[in-house]
Amino acid sequence: MTALVAAAAPAFPVARGRPVSRPPHVPGPGGDAASKIPRLESRIHVFALCVPFPSGLEAEIAYGSLAPDAKPHGGAVEKQLTVSGSVMAVRWRAKDPRLLRISIMTFLDQLSLVMQTMRRFGPPVSR
Structure with a gap:
């Protein structure tokens, strides 16, 4: 039963019946994508x-x-x-x-x- 509920969850979070858009992913100090983006100083x-x-x-x-x-x-x-x-x-x-x-x-x-x-x-x- 839990698997059906998780599978039926919307792709975007919903607040008061309306979809809430997620902000675009911006790589930050976490370093997940920072090494792929050249820094201006370099x-x-x-x-x-x-x-x-x-x-x-x-x-x-x-x-x-x-x-x-x-x-x-x-x-x-x-x-x-x-x-x-x-x-x-x-x-x-x-x-x-x-x-x-x-x-x-x-x-x-x-x-x-x-x-x-x-x-x-x-x-x-x-x-």
Whole structure:
């Protein structure tokens, strides 16, 4: 008799005659499915930026001002600067998206200062 009652139980719980939906399964700290889902912190995040300049000389000047800070955040963020013609390219790689964002924002602040300074002094004179 008990087997018949268990077999006749509804697939979803019933409250006051209406079915109650169950929340979707979300893996949590129990670890049942956590190892199958990659965590954001374990992925490598990459951001690339190309900055065009009026001339190759100006791109080289900006590179010279910005390149010394090539190891931001103690090496937790990789930053690579290159110049090709009149374009300076910057590429970041980091596991921590927060540190990546901080590095990018700091670089953009420094780039803005370099560009303002270059604008105030006018176009560079070739030697």
